[in-house]
Amino acid sequence: MSAPKQRDDTPAVVLENVSKSFGSHTVLDGVNLTIPRGTICVMLGPSGTGKSVLLRCLVGLLRPDTGRVLVFGENVAELDEKRARDRDRLFAVRRRFGMLFQDGALFDDMSVFDNVAFPMRLHTKMREDEIREKVRDRLARVGVAHAEDKFPSELSGGMRKRVAFARAIAIDPDIVLCDEPSSGLDPVMSATLDELILELHRTLGMTFIIISHDTAEARMVAQYIGMLANGKLVTFGPADQVFAENHPALEQFFTRQTVGPIKVV
Numbered sequence: 001m002s003a004p005k006q007r008d009d010t011p012a013v014v015l016e017n018v019s020k021s022f023g024s025h026t027v028l029d030g031v032n033l034t035i036p037r038g039t040i041c042v043m044l045g046p047s048g049t050g051k052s053v054l055l056r057c058l059v060g061l062l063r064p065d066t067g068r069v070l071v072f073g074e075n076v077a078e079l080d081e082k083r084a085r086d087r088d089r090l091f092a093v094r095r096r097f098g099m100l101f102q103d104g105a106l107f108d109d110m111s112v113f114d115n116v117a118f119p120m121r122l123h124t125k126m127r128e129d130e131i132r133e134k135v136r137d138r139l140a141r142v143g144v145a146h147a148e149d150k151f152p153s154e155l156s157g158g159m160r161k162r163v164a165f166a167r168a169i170a171i172d173p174d175i176v177l178c179d180e181p182s183s184g185l186d187p188v189m190s191a192t193l194d195e196l197i198l199e200l201h202r203t204l205g206m207t208f209i210i211i212s213h214d215t216a217e218a219r220m221v222a223q224y225i226g227m228l229a230n231g232k233l234v235t236f237g238p239a240d241q242v243f244a245e246n247h248p249a250l251e252q253f254f255t256r257q258t259v260g261p262i263k264v265v
């Protein structure tokens with residue numbers, strides 16, 4: 001079966017009744033949401049609440065027990081990497097994602113240039129001169145053009161994150177998944193990185209899905225906000241609506257209360 005035809009207004013992501021358990025532990029319980037294309041969506045939630053599981057379902061690394069996971073209309077939940085007939089479709093979906101891992105996940109034995117060139121060499125047929133031009137464009141966009149010959153161990157935490165961003169957007173993904181982009185950074189560096197997200201979004205128009213614990217980050221960049229707590233998506237929608245609604249779990253999170261609907265386990 002070929003991938004479904006999509007119209008321009010096909011949402012980047014739709015989750016319909018997505019549930020996932022590990023043994024008797026239900027991590028996601030009937031999650032529904034729609035992320036319009038070209039928006040910045042921040043998913044908040046306490047530790048261990050299923051945010052990473054959700055990301056892995058999006059890229060087809062995990063299959064939910066129930067529900068549909070539509071990425072630009074393609075139901076990733078029905079694709080199984082072990083089935084030859086699904087593999088091309090699954091890989092085509094994965095190529096639409098760029099991933100910014102929590103720790104940057106740069107290759108320590110590769111220069112900054114080669115780290116950013118890596119996905120181009122792996123996934124495209126670009127010539128080396130095209131790669132050079134694109135890598136330089138990506139490094140310039142994230143403000144580390146001067147560092148292309150350095151190795152990750154020679155960079156500060158903030159610079160490593162920028163290089164990781166350059167790699168995440170290397171082959172023009174439609175969706176950039178960011179797993180806690182501000183983790184391990186001081187507040188000023190985090191804010192600088194948030195400005196970078198806004199700038200990349202403005203100039204490249206990609207959809208950003210950002211996993212975060214950082215409420216200041218949510219306030220700064222989010223157009224859509226979701227909050228996962230105790231397996232449920234307790235609130236989701238346009239950021240101004242979600243802030244106005246001020247769900248008790250969101251309020252507890254934002255005001256750092258230990259008592260409230262979020263159970264600390």
Ligand SMILES: Nc1ncnc2c1ncn2[C@@H]1O[C@H](COP(=O)(O)OP(=O)(O)OP(=O)(O)O)[C@@H](O)[C@H]1O
Pocket residue numbers: 022027045046047048049050051052053054
């Ligand atoms: N492959 C797996 N097998 C068993 N349990 C798993 C597996 N993957 C995740 N879990 C469990 O699912 C729950 C949610 O994990 P997840 O990593 O999604 O949390 P998170 O919200 O991303 O947390 P954090 O904010 O701390 O990164 C945890 O209890 C975790 O132990």
